[in-house]
Amino acid sequence: MTKEPIKPRPPFKTQYGIPPESLKKRAVELPGIVSVWIRDLFPDVPETIYPSKEGINLIRKETEKSLDKIDMSMVKSKDTVDILAYHHGFVLLGGEAYAEMIRTIKDVVEKKTGAKVRLKVGSGVRFREPEEYIKLFKLDEYFNKKAYGVAGIDEGIMVDTEIGPIPILKRMFDADWIIHAMHNDPREIHFHRQLDRAIKPFAMSYARVETRSAYHQSIGPRASNFIARAIFDSKFVQGKYFFTCGLVMSPNGIIAIDADANLYKLNDRLECSSLKQYGKIIRLFGKIDGCIAVLDAPCPIGYCFAAGAIFGNLLGSNFDLFDIEDVPFPPYTFYTEAFYDEHGKPFIDMLPPINPALKMVVNNYSLGGFTGAFFSNAIPTIVVGKEQAELFRRDSSMQVYMEKALLADSLDAAMDFAYKATGTDKVIIFDNATGGINCSKSLAKLFTDKAQEISRTVDQDLYPKWLRQRGISESVSSIG
């Protein structure tokens, strides 16, 4: 059931990555690499609306359809309306679908209300990244120059919440009405634990840096999104909240667009969908018995994708990351990495171990701008190419990452070393390929052998448990 490797998207020019022409070889070009398709592993995965034969037009159609049910009568033509978006969405499937959803929201809202709509795009720690995406997708033209990148270090305002004042970004919340343009791609399950995931951006991309720090450091490993909830529920935000519209993701691609004025109802539907769609992939990763992970995508190290799951998920997939009762701490989270010493060993006994199946990481291509020290400290890492190494050394958040990593001149040299040092020939490639996993033949066989068992376990045992833990009834319809 294996096929030719799925060709990854080409690298693009960004100040956070090496120049595209510096990338000499992609991981899919390595000998013995094949792809195994999600649909072959899990035949019940829903059909996608993107990618699809209709292309990007279907995103527009489905967005328009989902917005039909949104009451827009409260918005007057003289009101200001902002679409709040964030950089993650532009990483999904090349970014065009997220951009088109945003364009469609603008068109529908302007047509129905007469109000002019602006775009505000939040960032992670790569503060210029939103501006790059705004230009790349010509959103500055589409929004008549009223499309802005907003960074966590920009001006803040204090909002009163259930736990006292919390700073959010002034520019994100300076309109009369805000539209939350989101997606439910799980990404850092280890941080948010799939608990109120849809609300997360209110404490991250839409919030000041101190709030993001509190999200990750102050509130406990299972309650990060409580900060987001506290902000969203505040009188200030509720006074301008309009509706949410989002891409509904699966490991195979986009399966729907969903919109709702009630973010918590939408959240429950999206949780069901994410747990059902991604639970199987994450549990399948948990069956890997030894591998070399190759990073080969224009994302920061923890966020390169394989089968819709990020590399950061692999560090903890030896545990059930969705189990919020029996797994308080995932192996990788800021709470656990804090208790590792400078030799990459935990100095207290309580920590769950990082996935022992992950023998080595070969970083062929990734972006900088990420808190990278732990990754190379805890996992043997090889970085490919002097240009990439120099990029990381100049990056204030990646300098220590590079101090602990080895440097190889070429991908071939890195892989030769990795095979010898690890004793495994199993390779999984995190290159954002859509619809399947690029991997070695041996790993493809493992995935194929284990998929049915995983599917049964998730459908019959784990999915009902995960819903119960989140207080979501099984009668809530999952999308897809």
Place this chain on the structure above:
Amino acid sequence: MWKKNGDFWEKKLNGVIHCESEVSETHGIEIESILELHQKTFGRKEVCQMRIISLLAKVDEDLCIGCKTCEFVCPTYAIEVKDKMSKVDASRCTGCWNCENRCPEHCISMIGREPFIARVDPREVDQDKLKALCKKAKLHPKQSVCGCTGTKAEEVAAAILKGAKSVGDIGLMTGASTGCGEICLQNCLRLLEAGGIKYKPHKKGYQNYFKIKTIFEIPEEVFKKYPKYHFEEDKKLLEKMIEIE
């Protein structure tokens, strides 16, 4: 290859990052990379738990419009607009890229500089006071509080005992919060608060750095209202972790 251009050394790196070097000790020596710069300055020795500051913000005065954005985002107050022109105080710049990333005119670049190390040796302060400060902040002395640099709580505590009064001071002395400038902030603020340093809103600029309530300070009624977040259990778990010797 570095080439001399007036008072500066210049090197174009693949057209993406344009760097100029002002490294006095290495004038006349060709440098290919930051790695070489570090090796020349520090020799081949193990580098860990310290931040080597090797980049400096440089303002292109032909492009600067004096808008003060850079001044407002600098965590160490190293850049200031005087007479409508941004000026960098090299002794306070940690090369964090904040100013470069937010300048609307793209007139700031990061250039090589004579590297210096940001590190505080926690053994140089009273150990009882250091442990008490960490305990009050609910942090284990040996836990790393900065994910970019690996800086430990005991280092930041030592910096506070040595006179650090702000996140910026902590950054200059230990390197913490000069990487991504985001994830570790609350840890630094908790230690500052534990050290008796009160929050003061910044009159101009965005460096307010407000400390938010932690799991140890959130009222019980909030815990009871949201059982799915497992607040009570995690509070006990974290308390157990920070008590371990």
